[in-house]
Amino acid sequence: MPVDSPHDLPLVISSLPPTRQQRVAASAAAIILLVIAMLVAPFAHLQLARIDVFVPVLQTVLSLVDLLTAILLFAQYAIQPHRALLAVGSAYIFSGAMAFLQTLTFPGGYGPAGVIGDGNNSPAWFFVLWHTTFPLCIMAYAFLKDEKPTSRIAPAKSLAMTICGVVAAIVVLAWLVTANVALLPPFYTGSITQQTRFGNQINIALCLLGAITLAVLFVRRRTILDLWLMVTLLAWIPNFLVAAVASSVRFSLGWYAARGFALVASSLLLSVLLTETALLYSRLASALTMLRRERGNRLMSIDAATAAIAHEIRSPLASIPLNVEAARLQLGMEPPDLANVDVILQDIEAASLRVNATISSVRELFKGSGTVTTTIHVEAVALQVLRLLEHELQLHKIQVAANFFTPGHYVHADPTQVQQVILNLVKNAIEAMSPASGRRELTLSSRSERGSALLIVQDTGPGVAPADQERIFEPFFTTRPNGMGLGLAVCRTLLERAGGKLALARSGPEGSIFEVRLPLAQNESSASKHDPGRDLA
Incomplete structure (x- = not known):
């Protein structure tokens, strides 16, 4: 069903502008992340113990969080069919899938040398694909978000085509960096902890891509969704800086901290989506309760008032035509019974005065009802x-x-x-x-x-x-x-x-x-x- 006007759009975070409180909360989250990154940076090179279960546990959780976020975003697309929501939903499918695939290839994760890939460079290439597809999809969202909703293709069909396209792209990219990883430039040579210079350069490039996407989204920001996507992109940047500048080794303090930033970045939007959905549901429930109560009270008041008015007016009005008919009969007699006619006219006058008094009472009732000065x-x-x-x-x-x-x-x-x-x-x-x-x-x-x-x-x-x-x-x-x-x-x-x-x-x-x-x-x-x-x- 086409949307005739942007004002007809439902109340979802992809169309609502942020409030002052939401801007303050987002700014506070960004400042906290930057402060933590600055505190960790001087000690990022410290080598810590290798914990093999760290990556599979953290990134499996991260994958589930990203996929749940994608489901909620696609649900919003079903309510408000806008192509920009397909782009940002696709970003989170890419993120969740790439994070899980990297876990399968990570040495010491689900296997000594990973389950798929070469156990050395495949995880690094999945990391590159992870942090390339996500900002590119967000950039597509930034350029599509001001586009008017279209109804040329049914929302369900568009959603199915988008998911199929994303899954196909993930399969092709995964095949490239696992079965054919030997054809790609290496990130690690011999040791799985020390990166090559190419790896450092790639992390710098990913940092620049994230910064450019953040700048584009900042210029085109409009809604609550824009605000928290910017915080998410900002949360990813320390991940690249740690790998490119502060530390170039796996299992260092900076490396562990960067993975923590990754989990925070993935959880931000899901938290906001759940919070805003709960708030909107609460407001909707309160509004419906008030409307039902008001409607019930109004119907009861109207029903009682109309019944009382009808009763008070119907009786005197019904007596008037009967009295008129009786007066005609009295006047038609020979001789006319004027005394009875006078009594009948007095009854008619009393009935009319009663109707008038009833109407005046109703007006006074509504005139002063509920007034508490x-x-x-x-x-x-x-x-x-x-x-x-x-x-x-x-x-x-x-x-x-x-x-x-x-x-x-x-x-x-x-x-x-x-x-x-x-x-x-x-x-x-x-x-x-x-x-x-x-x-x-x-x-x-x-x-x-x-x-x-x-x-x-x-x-x-x-x-x-x-x-x-x-x-x-x-x-x-x-x-x-x-x-x-x-x-x-x-x-x-x-x-x-x-x-x-x-x-x-x-x-x-x-x-x-x-x-x-x-x-x-x-x-x-x-x-x-x-x-x-x-x-x-």
Whole structure:
């Protein structure tokens, strides 16, 4: 099924931009890896005991981690069919397969001279293939990631073709470096611990390839996936530096540390995928629970209200035509019984008054239902709305600026109703900016003006047409195809009950500015002692 717009894409890490917390976490991980590498570097040449089980245990785990990561990435491709995800998923298949094949060829691993290969140079060539195919696939991902999703080939067929192609490439490359390794330049001569000069040069080349891929991905970074792929590539670099500069021997401290970096690099993205999947599932479950609860409460309320209204109105309305018929009969008598007619007319009048009273009572019921006024911090309510809509703002790539007055304004109103008003204005701004191809900026600011707190919501959408600007607050008037035309009308009514006002200050091709005005609370000093939302940091 084709995706019509990038805004219709599901909430997966390959389409979501990173939050500030995620950027901080990635930066912290990168700094920790670099610090550990710097601490190990001076002692990297120290030769340690040969532990034959180290490589098979570590790299078997590494292979499983990479293959699990590839499965999760391909699962995301099934949700969002984008060729870039096939590229990065292929990178992890190559990584897991090459790591396991190198383990089979490593001397002392699963056999004294390995299970396949020559036991000397085959492991080194698998290492080269491992760290060549992975960055090349990541580079392909970097260039494909901004491409629009396509539906020319079914996702299942594309996935199957990609996996078959990767497996075929792995088989051919494995045959080349095992059965025909004698035709390739050697990495080790005689000793399995000392590299040749060619081996050092290859490690430098692999380091440069990783650095170039990291630079390309950094320039084209957009999403959470980009962020953690950069950390993964950064984690691989000490592996090459240790082999090329600090130590050129197997089973040294640097060699063991480099394998540890390899395991960390492979585990990073899997950890992020599992964490983000759990978080998204948690948010989805909470949202569904709230929607079901809200729907159930709404249906119960509507059913009870309509039943009560129907009962209260149906009885007097049913009595009116009967009384009218009785009055006609009395008037048709000779002589007319005017006394009974007068009684009947009084009954009709009472029935009509009862219907009117019922309608008025219903209006009063809904007018004051659920209103709990208290002293609130209007900026804190606005920040809460931004947190509620954080993922929607990220998905639509809208930059948000909150330029609030400090220490903030306190107003006396219903916090739920004020939140509903701000939420409606922000969602309207998001919908207004969604089709726009230019800059998308949402600005919330506040100031005080003539004893009132003024909250300003500004967007960079196409604006409201001049002919519609006077009507947008009218009930059932809407400029959207699926709109009901009640949002702004309800928001204005809610603010007017609190003594405030909602107005469209300006609208044009550069965007719209809505102003929420609420009277300042008289006891601001006491409110600041009790309001938990006074900190805007």
